[in-house]
Amino acid sequence: MLGPTVAAYLVLSAILFATGAAGVLIRRSPLIVLLALELMLNAGNLALIAFARQHADSGGQVFALAVMVVAATEVVVGLGLIVAMSRKKVELDVDALTELEG
Amino acid sequence: MSIDTPAIDWAGLSPYFALLGGIVAALLSSVFLRGPARNAAGFAIAALALLGALAAAIALAVVDETGSGMIADSLRRDRLADVAQIVVVCAGLLAALLFVREPDAGERRGDAYALLLSAVAGMALFVAANDLIVLFLGLEWFSISLYILCAVTPERTRSLEASLKYLIVGGFGSAVLLFGAALVYGASGKLRFAEIGLAGPGSDRLLLVTGLAMLLVGLAFKVSAAPFHMWTPDVYQGAPTPVTGFMAAATKAAALVVALRFLTEAFPGEAALWTITLAVLAVASLAVGNLGALVQRDLKRLLAYSSVSHAGFLLMPVAAGNALGGRALLYYLIPYAALSVGSFAVVAARERELGRAVTIDGMTGLGWERPVHGAAMTTFMLGFIGLPPTGLFLGKFYAFSALYERGWTWLMIIGAVFTAVSVAYYLGVVRAIYARPVLAAAPAGGSPPRDTAIDVAIVASLVIAVGTFFGVDPLIDVVTRAVADLTFPF
Numbered sequence: 367m368l369g370p371t372v373a374a375y376l377v378l379s380a381i382l383f384a385t386g387a388a389g390v391l392i393r394r395s396p397l398i399v400l401l402a403l404e405l406m407l408n409a410g411n412l413a414l415i416a417f418a419r420q421h422a423d424s425g426g427q428v429f430a431l432a433v434m435v436v437a438a439t440e441v442v443v444g445l446g447l448i449v450a451m452s453r454k455k456v457e458l459d460v461d462a463l464t465e466l467e468g
Numbered sequence: 469m470s471i472d473t474p475a476i477d478w479a480g481l482s483p484y485f486a487l488l489g490g491i492v493a494a495l496l497s498s499v500f501l502r503g504p505a506r507n508a509a510g511f512a513i514a515a516l517a518l519l520g521a522l523a524a525a526i527a528l529a530v531v532d533e534t535g536s537g538m539i540a541d542s543l544r545r546d547r548l549a550d551v552a553q554i555v556v557v558c559a560g561l562l563a564a565l566l567f568v569r570e571p572d573a574g575e576r577r578g579d580a581y582a583l584l585l586s587a588v589a590g591m592a593l594f595v596a597a598n599d600l601i602v603l604f605l606g607l608e609w610f611s612i613s614l615y616i617l618c619a620v621t622p623e624r625t626r627s628l629e630a631s632l633k634y635l636i637v638g639g640f641g642s643a644v645l646l647f648g649a650a651l652v653y654g655a656s657g658k659l660r661f662a663e664i665g666l667a668g669p670g671s672d673r674l675l676l677v678t679g680l681a682m683l684l685v686g687l688a689f690k691v692s693a694a695p696f697h698m699w700t701p702d703v704y705q706g707a708p709t710p711v712t713g714f715m716a717a718a719t720k721a722a723a724l725v726v727a728l729r730f731l732t733e734a735f736p737g738e739a740a741l742w743t744i745t746l747a748v749l750a751v752a753s754l755a756v757g758n759l760g761a762l763v764q765r766d767l768k769r770l771l772a773y774s775s776v777s778h779a780g781f782l783l784m785p786v787a788a789g790n791a792l793g794g795r796a797l798l799y800y801l802i803p804y805a806a807l808s809v810g811s812f813a814v815v816a817a818r819e820r821e822l823g824r825a826v827t828i829d830g831m832t833g834l835g836w837e838r839p840v841h842g843a844a845m846t847t848f849m850l851g852f853i854g855l856p857p858t859g860l861f862l863g864k865f866y867a868f869s870a871l872y873e874r875g876w877t878w879l880m881i882i883g884a885v886f887t888a889v890s891v892a893y894y895l896g897v898v899r900a901i902y903a904r905p906v907l908a909a910a911p912a913g914g915s916p917p918r919d920t921a922i923d924v925a926i927v928a929s930l931v932i933a934v935g936t937f938f939g940v941d942p943l944i945d946v947v948t949r950a951v952a953d954l955t956f957p958f
Contacts, residue, residue, distance in 0.1 A: 376654070383647055390640050399636055406643035410650045417654035425659045426650075429601045433646060436608045440639055443615050447632045454625060 375416035383409035400444045407437045477538045480545040482524040483553055487589035490517020491582050498578025507568070510578035514564045517585055518557050521592070525553040529946075535953045537598060541660060544598040544729075547950040551798060552595035552725040555805055559718040560588040562809040562929060566710035566816050568921035570621070580620045584714065587613035591722040599659040600649040603726065607645065607690065610722070611638050614715060618707040630706025637699035638689065645686020651679030652734070661733040668737055680735055684745060690723040693749045693779045694756035701760070704772035709819055712768060713812030716775045717805035724782050724801065728794055731786070732954045739789055739957030746787035747879055753780030754886040761893045767815050767826045770893060771808075774852060777890060778804060784883060785867040789958040793870035794951035799943060800867055803851065803859030803936040810929025811848040814841050817922045831900040840923070842901045844930045849894040851933050854887055859936025859943075874958055 382405055389402025411430040418426025478485075490513055497509040528550045535546025543549075567580055587610045594606030615638065619631035653659060655676035656667040669676045685696065692700040704712045731742050757777025764770040782800060785793035818826045818834065818841070835842030851858030864887070871880045936943055 372654075379647075379650075383643075386643070387640070390636065396632060396636070403636070403639040403643060406640070407646060410643065410646035413647065413650035414653060417650065417657075420654070421657035423657060425601075426653055429604075429649075429653070429659065432601055432605055436605065436612075439612055440608070440635070440642075443612055444632070444635050444639075447615075447619055447628060447635065450619065451625075451628050451632065454628070 372416050372420040376413060379409045379412040379416070382406075382412065396444070396448050400441055400448075403444075404437055404441060407433060407440075474540075477536070477545065480528065480536070480538045480543075483521040483528070483557075483592055484589060486517050486520035486524055487585050487592060490514060490520075490585045491589065493517070494578060494582035494585060498582065501578070506578045510581035511564060511568055514581040514585055515561065518561045518564065518588065521588070522554065522557045522561070525550050525557060525592075529554065529950075538596075542599050542602050543593070543596045545596065546953055547946075548725065548729060548798075548953065549596040551946060551950040552721060553592045555721045555801055556588055556591045556595065556718045558932070559714055559721070559805050559809055560584055562717075562806075562813070562925045563710050563714035565921040565925035565928075566713060566809075566813055569820065569919045570708055570710055570816075576620055580617065583613050583617045583620065586610075587617060587714070588718070591718055594722050595725050597726060597730075598661055600653060600661075601659060603730065604642070604646055604649060606726075607686075607723075608642055610719070611642065611690070614638075614711070614719070617711045617714075618703065620711070621708050624706075624708075626706040627708060630703045633699055633706075634703045641686050641689025641696065644682050644689075648679045648682025648684075648686060651675050651682065653679075655679060661730055664734040665736050677738065677741065680738060680742065681745070683730075684727075684742065684749075687723050687727050688749055691720055691727070691779045691783070692753075692776055693783060694752040694776060697753065697756060697776045697779070700776055701764075701769045701772040704775070705766060705768045705825075709768065709812055709816035712771075713809045713816070716771070716808040716812065720775070720779060720782065721801045721805055724786065724797060728786055728797060728951075729954065732789075732794075732956055736955065736957050743787050743789040743874075743958070746783050747876065750780040750783035750787055750879070751882055753777060753783065754882060755780075758886045758889045758893075761890070764893070765827045765829075767828060767831065767897070768812075770828070770897070771811060771815070774890070774893075775808065777886065778852070780886070781864065781867060781883065784879060785870045787879070788867075788870040788874040788876065789956060790870055790873055791951060791954075791956045792866070792873050794954060794956060795944070795947045796863065796866035796870045798947040798950055799936075800860065800863030802943070803863055803933050806929045806932035806936070807848050807851045807858065807860065810844060810926055810933060811852075813922055813925045813929060814845045814848070817841060817919065817926070820919070828897060828900050831897060832903050833901075835901040836904070841926060844926045845901055846898050847930060847933065849897050853891055853894050857937045858933040859940070860933070861937060862940055863936075 386402045386405030390399050411433050414426040414430045494510050494513045498506055501509050529547055532547050538545050590610030597603040597606050615631055615635045619628050621627045655672050656664045658664045658667050688696040753776050757773050761770050761773035785796035815826050851860050854860050854864040868880050
């Protein structure tokens with residue numbers, strides 16, 4: 367089998383996951399935060415597909431396909447919320463969403 | 469050419485069909501109907517679908533002598549799943565009653581019923597999960613339904629804000645869970661729980677243990693166990709109160725039942741590790757929940773912290789890792805779910821009466837103005853402490869026995885100490901209920917019309933909470949049979 371090893375894919379997916387997690391924790395715009403969430407889910411997908419190849423098992427690929435659908439759904443809901451909030455002229459900054467803190 | 473049709477277990481899938489049919493009917497009715505007819509139809513459809521699912525789950529719980537797999541063994545049909553589905557569906561029924569007069573939902577109530585059914589269906593699938601794919605899909609199905617349900621009153625900024633916060637934190641938890649699932653799959657090469665357990669750690673124990681840790685973190689987000697609870701107070705406060713009541717009761721029940729099944733089946737070899745991890749999470753939740761609740765004024769936030777502390781109590785029997793712990797978890801969940809929905813129902817009723825968020829002071833005089841609500845709320849608060857006559861008294865006793873059997877006296881002592889702490893804030897609510905009203909708190913425009921639905925929900929929760937105390941023998945029989953199929957490590 368030519369090409370990078372499974373370990374290389376795993377390292378890449380770990381880096382993607384860490385980037386996504388950092389994005390969720392640090393960035394303030396909800397749009398970027400949603401993007402970072404997608405990155406985390408897709409890091410999981412990459413790991414699943416790499417392992418599916420290593421074990422020569424199709425289960426991991428099926429899992430990855432299902433995750434793609436879920437990820438899309440989650441973003442649709444997130445974007446819908448952001449649209450609803452911008453219509454109400456709520457400031458779009460996750461640090462400014464403090465009406466609930468008390 | 470002939471195509472082999474797979475055998476489909478129609479009977480085993482019947483609860484799902486009832487709920488899915490209900491979702492379609494509720495959505496269609498909210499397309500074609502307008503005005504009050506839409507709300508009435510939505511409620512009728514939701515109630516019918518939930519009652520149908522309840523009947524199906526009860527029937528399955530009666531006939532399922534041994535468990536079996538469904539749909540290529542990806543779903544489990546056994547008494548554990550059946551009992552968990554009964555709890556979740558009952559929580560859904562009570563929540564549907566609370567929606568009937570939710571003032572902010574307006575025309576959107578028809579959609580709210582469809583989303584509620586969808587969340588219940590997702591949880592019903594989640595508790596029956598037998599492999600990592602269904603675990604993730606079930607989790608996301610009910611979570612996404614709940615995100616939208618939180619925003620079902622978009623006129624309230626708080627509700628949108630709570631929903632976005634829940635989505636971001638919940639999505640983070642799910643992504644961590646997914647990555648953990650990928651690592652476990654990588655270490656074992658299997659997706660089914662039992663096969664992961666048989667495969668063992670393989671050549672790479674580090675991969676398996678890291679995956680297990682990430683899966684536990686993902687589930688801890690859903691159970692709102694500390695330190696993964698930070699979304700709980702904000703979301704519970706911001707979401708419409710009927711949704712909060714449902715989330716508090718059903719999400720916890722579903723996630724804990726899944727954790728029990730998944731940990732005992734897939735990770736028997738790592739039992740020493742996950743039991744101690746859960747014990748640490750339990751202690752953290754008890755500390756954060758009880759100490760946080762002491763300083764709250766808003767009743768929904770107080771109940772949110774109380775739910776974090778009960779996540780600690782519920783994790784204790786799972787952490788014990790023995791059969792007694794499994795039974796204790798299921799026994800504890802039933803009165804706990806009733807107490808949660810019931811107390812949020814009283815809050816919802818009071819909220820509509822006052823026309824604003826309910827603080828502890830807002831409960832002043834409730835016991836004199838509305839004796840039934842006051843008495844019910846008092847029972848719920850005493851029940852949360854773990855006093856008779858509610859089933860939580862026996863649930864706590866049972867959970868402590870499981871820890872004793874495991875030999876973890878230290879955890880029992882921590883649990884007892886924090887129970888004592890919790891007396892302070894629960895009794896604070898009771899004191900407010902029976903305080904003489906200082907001034908008339910009624911809003912301009914008088915009291916809202918009498919809401920029979922919410923009264924029914926409160927009384928039903930009360931009956932379940934107290935009934936689990938007096939009906940202890942049959943219930944212990946039920947929970948013993950439910951966990952009989954699981955093999956416990958200790």
